[in-house]
Amino acid sequence: MKKRGYVQIKAGKRLKFDEMKPGTFSFRLNVPVMLEGGKKEINIPIDTVIKPLKSKETDLPLFIEAKSAGDFTNTNKRRKEEAVKMAQLRNNYGKKVKFVLFLCGYFDSGYLGYEAAEGIDWVWEHRIDDLTKFGI
Secondary structure, eight states: OGGGTOEEOOTTSOOOGGGOOTTEEEEEEEEEEEOTTSSOEEEEEEEEEEEOTTOOTTSOOEEEEEEEESSHHHHHHHHHHHHHHHHHHHHHHOTTOEEEEEEEEOOOHHHHHHHHHTTOEEEEGGGGGGGGGGTO
16 A cells, blocks of 8 residues: 555544545544434444545545455355445445455355445455555
């Protein structure tokens, strides 16, 4: 990221995702969402949040969730987690939310199809340059 001109926001800065400047990124950033009904706010931890260099101040950053699996069984147990996160983000911040999975390991077509049906895209660890398709 730094080789591409990005600046890391260090942990502990207490920066909100919607205050990020273009060309910045952070690891393990909490994103607040209101649960359905609007009575309770929770924080959703996001593994990596990147504000593309060419984005506008008002654009949402790219949210990336890292997932690793040693076998196919574990992925099918967890596939709903990402769909719930995506739904909560979209319900709070609209359809312009960009949420991508960064995958390492074994993910079969059932898992990938489920995520795709929820509007979630992914990038494989061995094809990290595919992040350029998301403006990074």
